Amino acid sequence: MRERWGTDRVAALAPDRGSIRQAIGATDPTRWQAYGAGDRVVWGVYGTGRSARRVAVDLEGPAFTCTCAAQKKAGKTAGKTPCKHALALLLLWSRQLVPDDPAVPPFAADWLRARDAAASGERPRQRDEAAAAKRAAERHRRVCDGLAELDRWLRDRVRTGLAQTAGDAGVERMAARLVDAQAPGAANLVRRSAGTPASGSGWPARLLAEYARLRLLVRAYHRIEALPPERAATVRSRVGYTVTRDEVLARQGVRDRWVVHAIRDSADGRVETRRVWLRGADTGRWALVLLFAAGGTSLSSHPDAVLLPGTVLDADLHFYPGQPLRALVGVRHGDLGRAGAPEAGDVGAFLDDYAAALAEDPWLVEWPAVLTGVPVSGSGWELHSGDGALPLELSGVDIWPLVATSGGEPVPVAGEWTGSALRPLTCWHGDRAVRLGTEPEPARRWGWW
Incomplete structure (x- = not known):
């Protein structure tokens, strides 16, 4: 057998x-x-x-x-x-x-x-184009109906006041309706908003921003036929249209020496996920590779678990359509190597790059960063880097190795920008990468790219 x-x-x-x-x-x-x-x-x-x-x-x-x-x-x-x-x-x-x-x-x-x-070839099957078009049209109709209901829901939330949103079960009902309408990506974005009223001072502004992005997704999908192909692919992916692994690997690969800058582990029930952030040494392009472990297995048993900060892989990466970061590893062209400390930028240049990415995909949840800075503690931890400072998000992060490595001097730091704070994941002591993650944190329910 x-x-x-x-x-x-x-x-x-x-x-x-x-x-x-x-x-x-x-x-x-x-x-x-x-x-x-x-x-x-x-x-x-x-x-x-x-x-x-x-x-x-x-x-x-x-x-x-x-x-x-x-x-x-x-x-x-x-x-x-x-x-x-x-x-x-x-x-x-x-x-x-x-x-x-x-x-x-x-x-x-x-x-x-x-x-x-x-x-x-004994009984060649001809694709039923008419049936395929009918199924696609039916899903499009269902998605449009679900998003139209989401639009009404958003209007009602704003009209009746945000003070009534805390602890409201209506969020899960709306998300379930979108799942029924075959729009699971939009459902994840709705679920993301559930915890915002409990997120501390300034939550109304943050909640309105999330509602605005949802409304933008509704409007973009209703105009999807008029959008450029790449923008339309982004909208489809955020609504929840998926592509198979084979379809991704069939796309043109990008060969480079991909340097691993950071990883982050999370757990959602019995499914463990690792986010691996890589950047091409030649192209400068960022990529996100996701690893999964389920059914009692460990992430350490995954064949790509060797991709750790400070390693470099000569390989083809195949990027998902409509997603600027997520990729699959294709053909490898050599053994895993070691890389030194990365070239790091300053806050101003990073925020310019993030703004450009956000213009292409307004529904981005996280964006990778490599900055040279010093961790400073005041009312909260910040990373001071040349011309500016960024607040630090420390959930699932141990800040003290960064403090010890820095010693008051600037060091390269890699992490994820959440739109409001930087989650530091790796720093460098000379050419040695130092991980800052703690135990796997519960995975967020609204997305994984």
Whole structure:
């Protein structure tokens, strides 16, 4: 029988972190009528009666089939992107809970034969362009309806006053409505606003800014046909349209010597996420690579866990359409190397770069930074850097290694700018990178790019 995959490889197939969370909820063996694994296919039947779902995974693709609604709505990505049932089945298989069984049931065997016939050209399948266009139009209609409701909701919130928003369950109801409308990205942005009324002094202005970005997304999507292609791709990604891993890797890669400047770990239930910030030594371009671990595995077991601050990787990175930072690692052109301290800028130049990025994508949550500065404590911690100072966000950060490394002198500091504060993640003592992160913090619910 075929060697079983690790759970990290299974997690890498998921189109987003929410899919992994849903899949973990479906890994209770008592919910499965039956399952088995042949040399090529893993199959299972989830649920009972009319709600039973027949699931199969072709390990040579991999390719996926399921009788659930998610696969039926997937359109052109059906079979390429796993649903929660397929991910759950693979997680069970990777944990040795699915027994080897060479007797493949008819539904899985028929599906494999159809795939083989299509691949050999015996029964060439013609893409049903009309059906695909119909599905796309139906989703567009649903998204438009959901965003129109969001627009009314925003108007009502402003009209009735922000004082009533604290502790209001209406945020989750609106987010759930957007998920139903197939706009999960917009739902994440709505959920992001839930904690703002409890964020301290000045929260009304911050909440209005978040509402303004939501309204901008509504207006942009209604005009998406008139937008330039790259801007339209950004709007689609923020609304919640996804692309598969294969589609990203099919895009033109950017080869460079990618230097790792910072990493940040977070945890959301049983899913751990690592954000790896890299910058091209030649192009100067920033990139964000995400690593996931689920089902009891550790991030340290991920094949890209070797990407740590101070290392450099000669590789092709493939960037997601409509997202200026997120990328996948493609072909590697050599072994991992070591890098010295990075070239660091000042506050003024960094804020100019951030403003330019924000003009291209007003819904940016975080932006990478490398600055030379000194940590200074007053009413709160700040990083003083040449012509200015930035407040520091210290959740999940240990400030004292930075203070000790600096000793009152400027040092290079890499981190994430949240729009209002800098979260320092790495500093340098000579050419040695010093991580500033503490234990993984709970992951935010509104985004991961």
